[in-house]
Amino acid sequence: MxxxxxxxxxxxxxxxxxxxxxxxxxxxxxxxxxxxxxxxxxxxxxxxxxxxxxxxxxxxxxxxxxxxxxxxxxxxxxxxxxxxxxxxxxxxxxxxxxxxxxxxxxxxxxxxxxxxxxxxxxxxxxxxxxxxxxxxxxxxxxxxxxxxxxxxxxxxxxxxxxxxxxxxxxxxxxxxxxxxxxxxxxxxxxxxxxxxTASLMTHIAWRSPHEFATSGESTCLLWSLPVAGGQLSCMPLNVGADSPEEAEPTPKLVALTYGFATNELYVCDSDGSIWCHDCTMARPSRLCGCLPVGAGDITRIASRGNVLVLGTSDGALYRFHAGAGGTYYLHGATRVDGCVNALALSASGDEGVVGTSASTVWYADTVQETVVPLTAGFTHAVQSVSPGEGTSMLAIATRSGVSTWDANGWYRLLKFEVGPDSPAECTCAAMQPGGSACVGGFTDGSLHFFSTERGAVEGVSNVHSASVVAAVYSPEGGEVLSASIAGELAVTNATSHTAVPFLPELSDGDRLDALAVAARPHGSSMAAAAFSRKLEVFGTPWADSPGTAGAHVMTYRCPEAVRGSHPESAVASTSSGGAACCAFVASVAGGTSIVAYSAPVMAPGSIVLLDFRQRRAVHRLSVDIGPLYSISASRDGRRLAVSGGGGTVAVADRDDDYRFTALGRMPTLRDGSGVASLLFDATSSALIAASGTNLQVFRMRE
Structure with a gap:
């Protein structure tokens, strides 16, 4: 290419x-x-x-x-x-x-x-x-x-x-x-x-600076521009019958294009027919040599010289060459990953850039019948973004499954989906250190393990009785600590996929919303589970200090919950991560023993910093952005980022006593959607924000 x-x-x-x-x-x-x-x-x-x-x-x-x-x-x-x-x-x-x-x-x-x-x-x-x-x-x-x-x-x-x-x-x-x-x-x-127009038009094709055509539903109109402006004039083009005597209902017109440097207008209908209107003739005629049997519906058409390229609903690009007598011959087909919703061709028709319903943009060589992905996206809203230690790979969870990405250039590497008939939806994901595997948590309480090296499902473990809210790999990648919304914790072997309950005594009926693992301050490895009314800190199953594995470290109960002032509507919410009225926790790394915690029973925008070595709250923060949607801490422990509704993001700096001096609404998120996930990159110099089906990467000011 x-x-x-x-x-x-x-x-x-x-x-x-x-x-x-x-x-x-x-x-x-x-x-x-x-x-x-x-x-x-x-x-x-x-x-x-x-x-x-x-x-x-x-x-x-x-x-x-x-x-x-x-x-x-x-x-x-x-x-x-x-x-x-x-x-x-x-x-x-x-x-x-x-x-x-x-x-x-x-x-x-x-x-x-x-x-x-x-x-x-x-x-x-x-x-x-x-x-x-x-x-x-x-x-x-x-x-x-x-x-x-x-x-x-x-x-x-x-x-x-x-x-x-x-x-x-x-x-x-x-x-x-x-x-x-x-x-x-x-x-x-x-x-x-x-x-x-009497009906809605959906497609435009220009013939000259003063003539163009539009199509929509069952109508095709030919337009002429007035010299001095004012009202456009048009005439209908009868499309859909080989002769005036035919009385069949006209199919929906789905695409049109003028021939490149010709007087021919090509119009496609929902029955798969291609009609050619020679501007010197009174009516269009049906082209010979159309789509193969079993082809999807035509969605896009482009003409370049004697080449026609058709895009279809089943992800095919068909290349036709014009022959004698108005016959077009199929010269090849190229496949992409979804319905062709956009098609732009080179002057020769040999190359094109294609957009699909699978949220992918492709470069296509219609002669060699090869494609190269240029841009990938998400067909469903992003639930979580998880980094992998020792790799630039990320595991990103959407409702349909887990995809892996290379953050150095933002290329999608693999996509693991559960299938359209599965009742379970993916809620979270984690990348194994080194990037050779990843895991996804689902609403039915299961963990799905995927091999990024083989691009295959490794196994499924039915760990929890309720929706999984978080999963975290051990530093060596051999175990996964997971949590469910019902307050269950479990440890699963990443190879055998066998699971055992972990610290069942922590659950007292409170809803569990988030889980974070501290960055081994002073040789220990601690986890923090954010419930809707309390935070529990405990040694991870793989803690390397004697006596710390699974050891209970501290419980922080929100004073608001103790006083009974929490809003019942918020506590009753069953939403998992990335929604307001959930609890959030982040490990403030950089050799500290601090975790940041926010809960729906607190005042909107409230965050408490807890030192689990001292077993007490050491700082209370407040940011005026309403209920929080996500929280993240940079790996160097310097910055803390939170998000509220409407794409509002606040960033606090440790050097400024964690005062939220920087606050604004991201220009990319002004449509009212919230930020479901925030993540600082490995260098702590960029912030990744996930909102809906999109990610944005922002460079931090020093």
Whole structure:
């Protein structure tokens, strides 16, 4: 694969290494307050003007479930872009460097790239309250600056397309109540022409700077732009019958494209037929030589010269060559991992970049019939992110299973799923030291062991009677300490997968929400179990100091629970990690014996630091971000990070007496979702935040 020349989007940090960088306009908090109207909570002395983070270094994830074309590619520069929740991520194929564009609040539904690759357009999938509509933003591909905001559509945008010459942009609504086709003048960023349709249009294809076609449901319309603006004119194209006498119902039209430098318009329907309309003829005709028997539904089509490439719902890319008499011959098929939701081809049709419903972006060589993954994401919300000692690998849990990733470049390595018919969902994961195996905990109380070397399931152990909330490997990787929401603890042999109960006396009917293992201060190895009303600290099963294995160290009972002031609704919650009204615990490493604990019976945003050597609380912290969603401590023990609702993250520094002087709402998480998991990297210089189906990596300020 020759991805193309180096992109002008390539950037690097101060040390000269090619890495991802945050996009312009640079967010420093103050600008965000002015543009979006956010402000510091009333009475809070915490500054929203700094987040304590130098930059958004990397966005991980691709919106594979969107209905619009949300992947674009320019072979000449090697640049491709895709949507990642409410972000737009621009990458260079050669260097894999990133530029992240953020301004949307709602998820991005579709993208379009100008033919000269200088302007990128992105559109929202829903109305954004602070804008009053579903905005379309125009970005400079060189600087990453937002050049204009185009505001008209209500309820979301379904499709975008630049006209040849890049003078105008066409947009289609996602809401049937709107049903307005809009032509935007890109010089003035204003509406040039409007057109109304009787039904919803979902696809656009330009023939010339003044002619284009749209399709949706059972209707295909041919449009002409007025010279001076105003009302668009259109005429319907009868698609779906070989002759006017045929009276069969017209299938749904699912894709269309103009032939590359030709007068032919290709329209695909839900029955798998491909119709070709020669602009010199009155009506389209059905193409000969369509999909093989048993092929999935057509979802995307692209034409380049005498080559047609079709994407299908079962993950196939079919390459056709034009022959004599209007016949197209199948020349090959390439497979990807899900329904083809986006397709961008090179001028020859030999190469393409493909987005799938499995949240993967692929480079595809349609001649050699090979594919290479470019970007991977998550089809379900991330539950937890767990590092492995002595390796750059991470184990990431989503509802469907466990995936392993290399944090050096953020490549997905393996994906272990339980299957769509399984009633159990994955709640947590852990990576074995060294990275040769991982384990996932599930809602049915089982632990699933996976070999990352063989890419296979090693075994299943039915350990608990209730949903697993945490699993932790021993330093040597031979044992797994796990905890369930019912307060059960168990030790499982990582090879034989046999399990035995551990410290059953700790459970008194209280809900257990989290588990953390301390970093061996002074030769001991301690674990802390966070219950909804108390924290229990005890020696791990593998503690190496005499008499400490399984030894009870201390119990901390929340004063609020003792006084009976806890909210019953919070205590009754059965949510596991990554939700408000749960208890959280983190080991504050760096040679200390401190753990940070928060519980739903405490005041919202309250955290207590406990020294288990002294067996007492040594510090009480408070952060004004409401109920907490997650908590993490850096490995050097210097920083503590917590998250609240709406993507709000606070960072405290030990050198500043753990005072939360840095607080802000992450620009990537402004859609109201919470941060389910926070994790500092091995160097303690970056913070990984998981929200929904996406991860963001932030570089910390020194």
């Amino acid at each position: 020759e991805p193309g020349a180096a992109s002008p989007l390539r950037r690097s940090v101060d040390d000269g290494a090619t890495t991802a960088v945050a996009s312009a306009p640079a967010w420093d908090g103050e600008e965000e307050n002015e543009e979006r109207g956010s402000s510091s909570p009333e009475g809070s002395d915490l500054a929203y003007s700094t987040l304590g983070m130098q930059s958004l270094e990397m966005a991980v994830g691709y919106n594979g479930s969107t209905l619009g074309d949300n992947v674009v590619w320019h072979p000449g520069t090697g640049m491709y872009a895709y949507s990642s929740k409410n972000l737009v991520v621009v990458e260079d194929l050669a260097s894999r460097s990133q530029m992240v564009l953020w301004r949307h609040v709602a998820s991005v539904s579709c993208l379009a790239l100008s033919t000269d690759a200088r302007v990128l357009a992105s559109a929202s999938s829903a109305t954004e309250l602070d804008v009053g509509c579903a905005p379309i933003y125009l970005w400079s591909c060189d600087s990453g600056r937002c050049q204009a905001s185009l505001e008209f559509h209500q309820g979301g945008v379904a499709a975008l397309a630049f006209a040849p010459g890049n003078q105008v942009l066409c947009s289609l609504p996602r809401d049937a109540v709107d049903s307005t086709v809009v032509i935007w003048d890109l010089h003035t960023a204003t509406i040039r022409a409007l057109g109304k």
